[in-house]
Amino acid sequence: MNFKIKEHKQFPINWENFYIEIPVLACNWISYPNANLKEPSVLQYHLNFKTANTDAFTLHISADQNYMLWLDGEYIGRGSEMKSPENWFFESYEISVDKGKHSLEAIVWHYGDLSPDNRMSVFPGFIVIPDAKHIDLLGTGIAKWKVKKLHGITFHPLLKTLGVYISVPPVEIRDYRKFSHVNKSAWLEPQVLDKGINGTLRKEPTIHSLVPSLIKELYCSEIMPGKAVHVSETEDKAGYINNDINNLNELNRINSNLNKKSLFFKPNTTTRVILSLDNYYCGYTKLSVKNGSGAKIKITWAEAGFTDPQKSTKSHRDVIAGKYFRGVWDEFILDGAKRELLPLAWRSGRYIELYIKTSYEPLEIKEIKIIETRYDLKPTGKFQCDQKTLNEIVPLCIRTLQVSSHDNFVDCPFYEQLPYTGDGRLEALANLAFFKDDSLVRKMLIIFSESRDLQGFTMSSWPRKVWNVIPSFSLSWIGMLHDYALWRNDKKLIASLIPAMRALLDCLLTRIDSNGFLRGVDTAWNFIDWVDEWAKGECAHNAPSIQKGVNATYNWLFVYILGLAKEIEEYAGDAIMASRWEKLSAELAEKLQKRFWVSDKGLFKDDDSGKCFSEHTQILAILSERLPMKNLSKLRTSLFMANGLAKCSIYYKHYFFEACRKLDIPEKIIDGLQLWHSFIDNGFKTVPETFENKTFNQRSDCHGWGSHPLYHLIANVCGIRPFGMGFHKVIISPMLASLSKVEAKCVHPDGMIDFRYVKSNGKIHFEIILPRRLYGEFRFQNNIKKLKPGKQSITIKDQ
Numbered sequence: 070m071n072f073k074i075k076e077h078k079q080f081p082i083n084w085e086n087f088y089i090e091i092p093v094l095a096c097n098w099i100s101y102p103n104a105n106l107k108e109p110s111v112l113q114y115h116l117n118f119k120t121a122n123t124d125a126f127t128l129h130i131s132a133d134q135n136y137m138l139w140l141d142g143e144y145i146g147r148g149s150e151m152k153s154p155e156n157w158f159f160e161s162y163e164i165s166v167d168k169g170k171h172s173l174e175a176i177v178w179h180y181g182d183l184s185p186d187n188r189m190s191v192f193p194g195f196i197v198i199p200d201a202k203h204i205d206l207l208g209t210g211i212a213k214w215k216v217k218k219l220h221g222i223t224f225h226p227l228l229k230t231l232g233v234y235i236s237v238p239p240v241e242i243r244d245y246r247k248f249s250h251v252n253k254s255a256w257l258e259p260q261v262l263d264k265g266i267n268g269t270l271r272k273e274p275t276i277h278s279l280v281p282s283l284i285k286e287l288y289c290s291e292i293m294p295g296k297a298v299h300v301s302e303t304e305d306k307a308g309y310i311n312n313d314i315n316n317l318n319e320l321n322r323i324n325s326n327l328n329k330k331s332l333f334f335k336p337n338t339t340t341r342v343i344l345s346l347d348n349y350y351c352g353y354t355k356l357s358v359k360n361g362s363g364a365k366i367k368i369t370w371a372e373a374g375f376t377d378p379q380k381s382t383k384s385h386r387d388v389i390a391g392k393y394f395r396g397v398w399d400e401f402i403l404d405g406a407k408r409e410l411l412p413l414a415w416r417s418g419r420y421i422e423l424y425i426k427t428s429y430e431p432l433e434i435k436e437i438k439i440i441e442t443r444y445d446l447k448p449t450g451k452f453q454c455d456q457k458t459l460n461e462i463v464p465l466c467i468r469t470l471q472v473s474s475h476d477n478f479v480d481c482p483f484y485e486q487l488p489y490t491g492d493g494r495l496e497a498l499a500n501l502a503f504f505k506d507d508s509l510v511r512k513m514l515i516i517f518s519e520s521r522d523l524q525g526f527t528m529s530s531w532p533r534k535v536w537n538v539i540p541s542f543s544l545s546w547i548g549m550l551h552d553y554a555l556w557r558n559d560k561k562l563i564a565s566l567i568p569a570m571r572a573l574l575d576c577l578l579t580r581i582d583s584n585g586f587l588r589g590v591d592t593a594w595n596f597i598d599w600v601d602e603w604a605k606g607e608c609a610h611n612a613p614s615i616q617k618g619v620n621a622t623y624n625w626l627f628v629y630i631l632g633l634a635k636e637i638e639e640y641a642g643d644a645i646m647a648s649r650w651e652k653l654s655a656e657l658a659e660k661l662q663k664r665f666w667v668s669d670k671g672l673f674k675d676d677d678s679g680k681c682f683s684e685h686t687q688i689l690a691i692l693s694e695r696l697p698m699k700n701l702s703k704l705r706t707s708l709f710m711a712n713g714l715a716k717c718s719i720y721y722k723h724y725f726f727e728a729c730r731k732l733d734i735p736e737k738i739i740d741g742l743q744l745w746h747s748f749i750d751n752g753f754k755t756v757p758e759t760f761e762n763k764t765f766n767q768r769s770d771c772h773g774w775g776s777h778p779l780y781h782l783i784a785n786v787c788g789i790r791p792f793g794m795g796f797h798k799v800i801i802s803p804m805l806a807s808l809s810k811v812e813a814k815c816v817h818p819d820g821m822i823d824f825r826y827v828k829s830n831g832k833i834h835f836e837i838i839l840p841r842r843l844y845g846e847f848r849f850q851n852n853i854k855k856l857k858p859g860k861q862s863i864t865i866k867d868q
Contacts, residue, residue, distance in 0.1 A: 097210025
């Protein structure tokens with residue numbers, strides 16, 4: 070028997086032949102009889118079938134909530150990705166089989182009332198839609214599928230040991246002793262449920278509106294688990310990790326045998342082993358075991374050790390001795406058989422703790438591996454220079470974006486695994502500049518456009534069980550739409566999303582007060598950034614007066630985004646709508662300058678009190694491109710010299726760097742990027758959620774928005790940017806500060822833009838290679854040169 074896994078089929082966004090190609094209505098969802106949404110369950114589906122000849126067929130498969138699929142005992146794939154009722158994604162596989170008897174098996178699980186926030190549900194179920202020729206043979210609701218419960222797998226709530234918000238798959242406990250005796254009578258006829266619904270024709274919140282996946286197969290690779298850094302014979306209830314040098318021989322034994330020889334554990338013993346990974350990973354821990362009936366193996370993943378048994382401080386990430394190990398875990402109870410242990414959900418982090426408690430029989434662990442999972446983002450961009458610290462942050466940021474990329478961009482892989490538009494805009498920019506595959510960017514734009522509530526707001530994160538609006542993040546979705554229109558040439562997708570943009574802006578315009586200022590939304594989380602001075606309790610961090618008054622930061626953000634909306638409309642060819650957004654932007658900017666500009670400080674105040682000033686308000690005013698030259702000139706000094714300004718976090722440093730470009734101060738960009746190197750100095754393998762501050766500890770050690778330096782190294786330091794929407798032309802205006810040598814590559818829809826720069830002996834030499842059909846302009850100091858496809862060299866005197 071031969072089979073191959075086909076990458077998820079890339080259908081056009083507004084396809085016309087979907088209903089004809091895929092016989093959705095011919096098949097039904099099936100489930101265990103009387104299954105319900107609240108009860109967690111793990112089900113096994115089985116189908117025997119026979120082919121008279123060698124055959125090939127296509128299977129379109131989805132589940133509520135998750136599945137794994139095998140053909141004749143060989144693994145095919147898993148799903149389904151994060152989804153919402155209006156976009157219930159399915160995966161597609163092309164399979165070939167020989168003549169004879171075959172079987173399809175699926176494990177389908179539903180977390181019930183333990184579902185993490187990113188797992189929405191309509192009703193528990195499973196659907197297989199084959200090509201039209203094989204509906205009777207393989208389709209659910211038609212072919213003779215069977216189902217039974219797997220009572221040996223149960224889910225349990227995550228313990229609140231981390232002290233912060235976490236919403237990831239619950240603890241899985243798998244008792245193989247309940248698998249040992251197969252009860253044939255446990256197989257039942259499944260309950261036949263609703264017909265499959267074509268999601269391009271019908272979208273409702275109470276049905277699975279089936280649509281093809283918009284992304285390719287997720288990356289999957291088996292890797293070694295690093296090395297053991299701690300071993301002991303007891304488990305400390307608080308997770309304390311002592312520095313026990315008495316066990317050094319045992320530690321050396323484990324490391325010398327790890328994945329080379331079996332590890333043996335005597336009967337009635339306990340062993341605690343902590344593995345340090347060579348990088349930050351998202352994956353499934355795979356253990357190959359033999360014997361050990363009754364043994365319990367608890368597998369816990371963590372990002373770092375904690376310095377306190379209850380607080381969330383961590384200090385240097387490479388050090389775990391003298392700290393406390395807390396994380397998310399799963400447990401296996403063995404039946405003595407030879408098995409491969411693999412949990413249903415992936416976990417993430419830098420460290421893995423194995424707590425092994427044997428019973429009456431010795432245990433053999435033959436192999437410990439990690440099956441890494443993530444979206445397969447391969448960097449095609451490049452940045453290298455003569456400054457070591459800048460070079461070293463590139464792989465840090467690449468890894469951050471990679472492990473924050475799954476079936477969507479997510480904020481963080483450890484705590485939430487949720488797609489947010491505020492985070493997503495920055496992840497998308499790093500993606501667009503440094504990676505050719507932009508499927509996740511397109512997907513984020515599409516799913517958030519369809520997440521809008523009845524008022525018009527996009528959800529702050531989506532898919533998500535609990536609806537939540539962050540107005541500034543809704544504006545970030547428009548920013549992401551603009552960025553995609555700028556960096557890629559996909560006018561058809563942009564045009565399809567403009568109605569959602571207009572609805573969102575019109576929704577915000579209803580919040581304009583009688584004086585013409587935008588007010589915060591009472592029913593929303595009016596978050597802008599993690600700022601100590603704005604903290605009023607955990608996760609509050611609302612900008613001054615944004616709840617009850619007028620906040621200048623929020624209003625300048627609106628002015629800035631209105632300007633981007635104008636450019637999107639111009640790109641789509643609607644001059645009337647473009648002029649509308651232009652007029653609104655200009656009018657609000659004028660009002661803001663009159664009410665919030667403090668002349669003697671050369672700054673905008675954050676609110677009417679005049680007590681609060683922030684970098685955020687200044688940089689958004691700069692980015693709006695609405696300021697008089699006299700105000701802009703003052704900000705060029707006051708932004709960096711004024712005392713008491715609330716500082717930008719990692720998130721808003723993106724906008725800070727963009728403002729530095731507008732002000733033509735390259736050294737502030739280079740200096741600001743050095744902050745990323747401080748993470749390397751402190752043992753990080755990825756960029757955390759925030760800098761260390763007083764009111765919000767570095768909860769997440771990996772946060773996707775921290776990858777934005779990849780964009781700034783290309784777009785600001787090298788100065789490679791689209792010269793107009795659609796990237797039909799390029800402008801290259803480097804901001805190199807003290808750098809003497811740079812070599813870079815930037816992704817373009819038609820290929821790669823190569824950039825080389827060398828400064829020596831009083832001369833500056835540039836070499837630029839453009840893809841075919843791409844023209845542009847080079848600007849540096851007082852020099853302006855036309856650029857054309859192919860290679861060109863430019864040499865100028867160093868001023």
